[in-house]
Amino acid sequence: MEVNPLSVILVKADSKGDRLLFRYPYQIQQNDSVLKTKEQKKNPYSVSTTDDVLQNTPPPSSNINNGELCGFTDEVLSTLFAVKPELTSQKFELKVNDVRFVSHPTQMQPKDESNGSILINVVFALHAQASYSIVKCYYELSKKLGYALRMEEERVAYLTEEMGIMVKTHDEVANLIEQKKSVLNDCEFVMILERSSLAQTLKSIYHDLCTTGLINISINQHVTLSFCFPQKAHQFHRKGTIVEPEAIDKCLKSLKPYHGMLLLVDFADLLDCVPPTGARILLQLVENYNPLKSLQNIASEANISIDMVYQIVGHLVYWAKATIIYPLCETNVYVIAPDASLHIHSHLVDKFSTSFPGMSLFEVISDFSLPTSIGHLTTPLQQPARQGILAQMVLWMLQHHLLMQIHTYVQFMPFSEEAVDGETEEILVSEEDDVNENDSTLSISIPVPHPSQRSYIEERLSNGDSTVSDNINVQPSSSHKSNYSMTNSGSLLSVDEEDDNKSQVSIEDEEIIKGLLSAFPSSDRAAVKKIPAAGNVEDLTLMVKLYQAGYFKGEHHLEEIMYFENLRRSQLLQLLDKFRDILIIYETEDPAVIL
Template sequence: MEVNPLSIILVKSDSKGDRLLFRYPFVITSNESNLRKKRHPYSLITQEDILQSPLPQTSNIHQGQLSGFTDEVLSTLFAVKPELCNQKFELKVNDVRFVAHPTYMQSILINIVFALHAQASYSIVKCYYELSKRLGHALVYEESRVGYLSDEMKLMVKIHDEIATTSAESENMFHSLSAFDLILEQSSLAQCLKSIYHDLCTTGLLNTTINQWVTLSFCLPHKAHQAHKKGIIVEPEKIDRCLQSLKPYHGMLLLVDLTELLDCVPPSGARMLLQLINAYNPLKTLQNMANEADLAINHVYELVGHLVYWAKATIIYPLCETNVYVIAPDAPLHTQSPLVEKFSIKFPGMSLFEVISDFSLPTSIGHLTTPLQHPTRQGTLAQMVLWMLQHHLLMQLHTYVQFMPTDEGSNEFYDNSEHNEIDNVDDDVNNENSVSQDDDLHPGSLLSMSSQPMPVPNTSRRSITDEHFSEMADSTISDNIITKPGSSSKSNYSSGSMSTENCNSLQDSLASIEDEEKIKELLMAFQEPERSAIKDLPAASNPEDLNLMVRLYQAGYFKGEHHLEEIMYFENLRRSQLLQLLDKFRDVLIIYETEDPAIATLYTQT
């Protein structure tokens, strides 16, 4: 794999000259050993030798390791001039790319070089450069503190010199191999470099302590995320895009045990991470967890982002009964999949194929549960869904809305499955007691606590309707209790000479005229073709419904970029209110289900 390093090389340059001190791995191939062989000074070069000489080498990779370079060549390449220090160093030779950050200190140049596949992506090269830079800074710090680097360099040079002397006397052609073996046995720095190499090749996660003092934590996300989903390369840029899209209504799902979390943070951040973990629950939003952990939401974003980068967690929408899931298109569901046995161990007596078959078509958790089920059964279902999300077997679908009026006045693209859900809402009830089946979660359900996003003050964009009809909108959102215009002056008419019936009739007339004026003003938010399509709808004659429609339209929620959960959260709406509105204006609104792009970007190649 192009993610894994081919070799890690340590080179120094000082007043005594250039020297390759250590490299790992140091297994010498047959081709490399031929380069090391010394020809007898009195031997003759025959025509046969010339014919058998190898062709010019075009590859410097042999069985996943660096080959074809002698120690002398490598030391010459990487003992750069001081002018090239403290900046990015990159060199491509055949199919190998060398990346480093040469560091200059106290008349000594130290260079930790990573040999990579030449086709490694820019983000992979950038990560290895950052690691070389951080290693150099750690060694500079330890050198200034206790002279650690000088001691390690003296030890390595001494071993090289002793082995070279012994090899010259015994004509041993493999003296460098023996020198690296001894250095690895006696040098803590060499052991540290070996550990770094193996960690990069296995997990992509480093938590190395240099000289038992400086702890170096590093993550190669391209490698780390493959532990959860084989064959996919998660670029840091994808993670950044996901984290930039984090909202308070999102949730977090841990992918590892709690004991594996503290390895990825420095001691200074351990306290805040423990606060967050104590409040962790996949049924809670990030905002809820921030409140319980007594942390600012921005700090929670940073901690969650760090865990996602280190492949310790992923972003989800908090688990609740209204969530719709479907089998992921690239889910490794075959009879020989190790996940089958892993699932049966986690949930004895349950079959992965039987459980996940319920999600062959998009299905909400609420459709798989009933109020009569025992809470234990509901809890088991929730745990199984979480397990399948951790192993990326399921993906969540969200409902998005697109405003698209048609000349015919009806929308053929209206989603029937969502329409069935909307039909369950009592359209004749427009007060606070109007709650959809999704909102009335049965007592004892483990999912009921997060079935609705946490209400927050409406701080989103204010439209012209908010300014002119803020009182009406507030009453609609908060409690749906609408006071009829003119009702406050009812007593004035009753005290006059007019009869009660005439008084009520006049009030109704005035209210009707006022409603018509409001409707006309609300319709002005649309362009003429759109206005014609909307005003013919029965729902457009209700100023409350039309006001909410215009408010969401002007806020940009009907462009297919915001799912229902996001609209509910930022506009402080209940699901029943929103579903009723979509049903009443279904002739001009298209709804469809797809993934949340903020989350999907983590585990999709496109």
């Protein structure tokens, strides 16, 4: 993977000159040294041949061998990365063939100021095609390492001591080579690794980057360095999926108090992602954690500000320790995730059976082939234990990204008056043919009806109504009376009765309704006015309130509207049903929970 480093290199520059102190891994360099030793032992009497230069094979342009850096001598690397002071404390990036070197050179003053300043450069060698976000992460890691070393140098001259160990080892090996003893060049790195704690730290960092992508290490047993490569860390839960930091940041910006959190690891595995100073507040949050609670409830019970909860939860999500959900409840609608790892040989099948003995993953998840709520899978006659097991299985499937929750969004979409007039001219027919024409118009005007709308359409079609009144099969609000209502005997009301109905709508209500309708653009006002519920002050007031708040732009799901407007689900659903002719309903994921 391009996220894995090819090598980590430590270079210093001070008053005594520049030098490569340590590099890891060093096996490739050792093989190169063996070849050099063999070349030095060639027969001195052998005749060297000179081939035509034009026929010679060009030197290889790759400096990567089996996922490790090769083809660079220590002297070359030292010259490249012992940069001038002008380049310190900023991003350093160099591309050579198929390798990209990234670092943050750091200059520091040693504890013994008489020795002058020290420039230390922790360099990471990467694949040249590594993405911008990966390069940025390695730069940040080099920067953190440089700052940590500077802190320890100022405190106990740690870097000066470690540099002394490495330089001394290099000199010892150089003397042995000069004495023509059988010592390979890279033995010095083996010896440095045995003697230097800084070298051991760099080795641990390299292996953590290649395995988990999570770094939590103590430098000199004093400074804790915590770092996460989300591109690697999230692979543990979603193999084959690269999660970029920018995508995580975008999701976290969408966090709302009504969201919840679902842990992906055990409690014991959470402490390795925070420094010791943050362990207490994390423990405080975890003690009140429950996937059935919202972040606001957790914050209240843990006595932590909601902003602090956002920071902690965001940190856990970034480190692939948790994911964002909507708190588990019966009305939540789930469906099988499109990228779910479901196949006969999936390791999740056995893992599910271990967690829930006697249960089959395929049998359980088949209930969610179509969008299904938890409430539809339970009945009042079921034992509470059975309902609890179903909730646990849903949480398990969410943890393993097998299910995704879908939410209902609303889009304000009134019929255009111009389009309606045009249709009227084209389909103007006699009263005898009005039924068929009305049916055709309905089926075209709503191409993809929502389930709540579908029943309404079917009722209208099955009744075979021969009028175009909007009151058909719709029960108007209690305060709304149609001017053309039918009596039980089917005859029209008398003129006097019509006047009585009109008088029930006070002039004051008419003025209120007129003012409320002015909230809509003139082009949409007529379509809204035709809705029977628009004659109800209470219904129209709530409709206008939600419209002006921007909830009907397809960007806010029902749960969000309910939370911020303090509405019950039944209230909101009734309103959407009354104004269904001008509202389009569709279902999709919440952008804050797509990881």
